[in-house]
Amino acid sequence: MAANGGIQIAGLAKSYGDVRAVRGIDVSIAPGETVALLGPNGAGKSTTIDMVLGLLDPDAGSVTVFGATPRDAVDRGSVGAMLQVGTLLRDLTARELVTMMASLYPRPLPVENVLGMTGVSSFADQRTQKLSGGQTQRVRFAVALVSNPELLVLDEPTAALDVEGRHAFWSTMREFVASGRTVLFATHYLEEADAFADRVVLMAHGTVVADGPPNEVKAMVGTRTIRATLPDVTAEELERLPGVNSAARRGEAVELSCADSDRALRALLDTYPAARDIEVAGAALEDAFLRLTSAEEAVA
Numbered sequence: 001m002a003a004n005g006g007i008q009i010a011g012l013a014k015s016y017g018d019v020r021a022v023r024g025i026d027v028s029i030a031p032g033e034t035v036a037l038l039g040p041n042g043a044g045k046s047t048t049i050d051m052v053l054g055l056l057d058p059d060a061g062s063v064t065v066f067g068a069t070p071r072d073a074v075d076r077g078s079v080g081a082m083l084q085v086g087t088l089l090r091d092l093t094a095r096e097l098v099t100m101m102a103s104l105y106p107r108p109l110p111v112e113n114v115l116g117m118t119g120v121s122s123f124a125d126q127r128t129q130k131l132s133g134g135q136t137q138r139v140r141f142a143v144a145l146v147s148n149p150e151l152l153v154l155d156e157p158t159a160a161l162d163v164e165g166r167h168a169f170w171s172t173m174r175e176f177v178a179s180g181r182t183v184l185f186a187t188h189y190l191e192e193a194d195a196f197a198d199r200v201v202l203m204a205h206g207t208v209v210a211d212g213p214p215n216e217v218k219a220m221v222g223t224r225t226i227r228a229t230l231p232d233v234t235a236e237e238l239e240r241l242p243g244v245n246s247a248a249r250r251g252e253a254v255e256l257s258c259a260d261s262d263r264a265l266r267a268l269l270d271t272y273p274a275a276r277d278i279e280v281a282g283a284a285l286e287d288a289f290l291r292l293t294s295a296e297e298a299v300a
């Protein structure tokens with residue numbers, strides 16, 4: 001990859017008073033890549049995104065976007081953004097707003113196409129202050145796309161959308177990235193990152209705790225938990241089973257966090273036939289974040 005290609009984040013740091021929101025992170029995103037920024041509340045995702053967009057100045061480190069400063073890249077129309085918070089200009093219809101935004105850029109997409117792609121057409125003549133949360137979100141997506149940007153930066157783009165809205169959103173995104181565009185999006189949902197991103201950057205407490213293809217990150221955080229009643233076996237013994245990341249005991253019950261729950265379950269039953277009341281569940285991601293984060297803090 002050329003040194004000036006894509007997005008280069010180096011030693012990036014930002015504090016708000018005593019809160020070290022972003023603590024010196026390095027992330028490099030190649031042109032055409034779709035990267036999910038995953039992490040719990042307060043991890044530093046929005047702070048990072050705001051610096052990538054030039055809305056916030058770093059305390060240390062740097063961001064370059066296609067070889068330029070974030071502000072220059074945004075001014076050129078190379079970047080489309082959807083922020084986590086923000087309202088739409090009032091007293092315009094959705095169509096008027098998107099048309100106005102299109103007029104600010106040198107190579108906009110046709111407005112009607114964008115309204116169609118983003119599911120806005122059916123309410124395009126309503127004024128923006130009359131829209132529902134999900135409709136507002138769709139209009140914000142339309143505003144982000146209409147400049148025909150090379151890079152899309154989206155902070156929790158599906159947060160206010162219903163199931164159908166999410167589905168429509170990601171299918172539009174698939175079309176958009178098929179044309180070689182670069183995407184950086186923040187989310188709380190591992191499933192969303194897994195389904196859509198080429199790569200997952202997992203943040204917690206202002207640091208990057210994992211960076212890799214979704215499968216690798218999923219394996220690290222442990223995608224499933226096995227619970228069983230099994231007295232007289234220690235957590236340490238259970239942690240040695242293949243497919244198990246970590247194990248904990250709660251009274252008669254044990255809880256295994258698994259990178260590969262199929263392997264782990266087979267091994268559990270082979271090794272400890274007395275195990276009973278077995279349940280397999282999707283892991284609580286928050287637990288996985290906490291585990292990875294406390295490991296990180298122990299090292300720091």
Ligand SMILES: Nc1ncnc2c1ncn2[C@@H]1O[C@H](COP(=O)(O)OP(=O)(O)OP(=O)(O)O)[C@@H](O)[C@H]1O
Nearest residue numbers: 016019021039040041042043044045046047048084
């Ligand atoms: N303007 C601000 N002033 C003071 N503290 C802030 C400000 N913005 C963010 N913070 C703090 O910085 C930390 C990181 O916040 P940030 O918004 O980047 O997290 P996030 O990963 O986007 O979280 P969420 O998932 O809730 O959107 C948090 O501890 C937050 O309280």
Ligand SMILES: [Mg+2]
Nearest residue numbers: 045046084155
């Ligand atoms: Mg945020």
